[in-house]
Amino acid sequence: MELNGVQIDKNKAAFEWGRRCAHDLAAVQALTQTAQVIQLLKRPALDELIGSRVEFLTAYQNAGYAAQYRAFVDQVRAAEAAVAPAGSTRLTEAVARYLFKLMAYKDEYEVARLHTDPAFTAQIAATFDGPVKLRHHLAPPLFARRGDDGQPRKTAFGAWVRPVMGVLAKFKGLRGRWLDPFGHTEERRTERALIAEYRASIETLLKDLSAERLPLALEIARLPEEIRGYGHVKARHLAAVRPKWQALMLRWQQPVTPERQPAAATPVSA
Numbered sequence: 001m002e003l004n005g006v007q008i009d010k011n012k013a014a015f016e017w018g019r020r021c022a023h024d025l026a027a028v029q030a031l032t033q034t035a036q037v038i039q040l041l042k043r044p045a046l047d048e049l050i051g052s053r054v055e056f057l058t059a060y061q062n063a064g065y066a067a068q069y070r071a072f073v074d075q076v077r078a079a080e081a082a083v084a085p086a087g088s089t090r091l092t093e094a095v096a097r098y099l100f101k102l103m104a105y106k107d108e109y110e111v112a113r114l115h116t117d118p119a120f121t122a123q124i125a126a127t128f129d130g131p132v133k134l135r136h137h138l139a140p141p142l143f144a145r146r147g148d149d150g151q152p153r154k155t156a157f158g159a160w161v162r163p164v165m166g167v168l169a170k171f172k173g174l175r176g177r178w179l180d181p182f183g184h185t186e187e188r189r190t191e192r193a194l195i196a197e198y199r200a201s202i203e204t205l206l207k208d209l210s211a212e213r214l215p216l217a218l219e220i221a222r223l224p225e226e227i228r229g230y231g232h233v234k235a236r237h238l239a240a241v242r243p244k245w246q247a248l249m250l251r252w253q254q255p256v257t258p259e260r261q262p263a264a265a266t267p268v269s270a
Contacts, residue, residue: 007129046089046096053100059113060104061172069103072199079206084214091209091217095202098224102198105191106230108182109172111138112165134159139231151232187231190238198224201249213252220248 001011021028044052050073057066077092084091104110114120115136124132138161139152147153174180176192183189205217226241227234 005130009129046093049093050096053096053104057100057103060110061175065103069099072099072202076202076206079209080214083209083211085211088214091214091221094218094221098222099195099198099202101224101227102191102195107175107188107191108140109169109175112168113172116162116166116169134162136161136165187235190235194227194238201245204249205252208252216248216252220245220252223248 001015002008004011017028050070054066054070057069073092073096076095077089080089080091124134136157137154138157139154145153145155174183176183176188180188183192201220205213205220209217223241223245226244227237229237
């Protein structure tokens with residue numbers, strides 16, 4: 001193990017525990033039995049949820065971008081407080097989660113930022129012993145090979161790409177502007193348009209929001225939960241969500257009568 005030079009201490013520990021299992025398996029199992037199978041985690045308070053996302057969006061783009069997010073969520077919060085039962089913030093929480101999800105789409109600048117983040121490299125150093133050789137599997141939109149299905153295929157890049165990614169991360173200010181070399185692809189245009197579309201839908205809900213209509217508003221606000229993945233996977237999920245989105249907005253435009261109350265939405269977390 002020492003001559004191999006890979007995670008020496010951990011391999012020695014694994015070998016020692018193997019010897020103990022061979023000698024007295026029951027004793028080892030008694031040491032590793034879990035006292036509590038389910039760990040109960042406290043759900044973050046709304047202000048904590050919003051604050052963590054504001055902090056992330058500030059690093060993702062800038063303080064102005066994060067301020068747009070906070071201002072919109074505050075707008076929803078005020079509208080919900082005016083009509084919802086005392087203390088209810090379900091709509092605000094849904095918008096806080098899913099507007100963030102749309103605004104923090106993972107583009108080339110964000111991949112570069114995350115991969116060169118000092119916290120990422122520190123985590124690698126703490127996980128592995130000795131020298132580490134990193135390889136990044138990427139599909140750059142301007143250079144990626146395409147498979148038989150026409151979809152981009154990832155290519156492995158060595159350590160030489162890390163300085164390039166470090167420089168790229170510093171140009172995140174170009175995101176969405178006409179000088180953005182990646183921003184003119186169909187995927188990036190769709191992601192930016194999706195943010196505006198979601199905000200417009202929520203603004204429509206706020207105009208006629210009432211306690212009776214909150215369940216339908218929640219269902220609409222949570223639609224981005226179903227838009228998962230990246231690239232062509234995300235495009236496929238978005239295409240599947242669009243008919244549902246349109247149908248729910250049509251329902252919203254119809255008057256609410258005592259005979260036709262919106263059905264309660266099933267809570268979903270992100």
